[in-house]
Amino acid sequence: MTERVTATPAAIQLIEQLKGKHGPLMFHQSGGCCDGSSPMCYPDGEFLTGDSDKLLGEIGGSPFYIGEAQYEYWKHTQLIIDVVDGRGGMFSLEGPEGKRFLTRSRVFTEEERLELNQ
Template identity: 50%
Template sequence: MEKLVATEKAIEVIELLKAKHGNLVFEQSSGCCDGTVPICFTKDGHYISSQLVLLGEIADVPYYIDKHQSEYLKHMQVLVDVMEGQGASFSLESAEGYAFLMKSKIMK
C-alpha cells in the first residue's frame, strides 16, 4: 500500500494547474486554519519551512507535510482528493473552482 495517493480527479486538476503555472509544490502545514488542507503553490520562489518533511509526490509534484502531522500519520495512508467549489485558501485550484482535501486511513 502506497503512503501517498491521489484520486484520478485530483490528478486531472494537478495536470491542469501544471499546464497553467509550471512547477508546483503541495504544502500541508499544521496552521490554525487549514491544518488538513493540501495547499498548492507554484514551486518557483516558494519557501519550504524546515518544519515540513517530504511525504512523497503526486503526479510528479512534491507533497510536504508538517513534521508533527507526519508523525501522527505515520501508520496511515494519505489520499488527496478534490471537490468542486472554492476552498477558503490561497491554493491555486481555488481560481479554477476546485478545492483539494486530504483523507487518511490506517494502513494494513
C-alpha cells in the first residue's frame, strides 16, 4: 500500500532516540511562519490539531499531521522525512540534539495516485 508519508532510517533512529527522552511523539508539517516549512516534532498531544489539520499517516509509530492548505500543495507527492545535521525549528524536539528533520518529496506515480484516490 502506498503511504503519503514515510521516513528514512536515519529519521526513524532519531525518532526512537527522542521517544526515549520524551515519550510518545507527534509531528506536524509546518506551512511556514516562524519555522519555515519544516516537519515539527512534539510530545504527543502538545500541539493541538484542529479541523484544518489532516492526518497523513505515521512515521516511527508517531502520527504525522499536515495543515489542509499545505496538503493541497503537496497532495500529489509522497513526503519523505529525513534528518540532517543542524538547527531546525526552535520548538521542535530534535533541536537540542544538533539535528533537524527535513521534508523531501517525490511525485506519486500514476498507479500510486489511483490507489490513493480509491
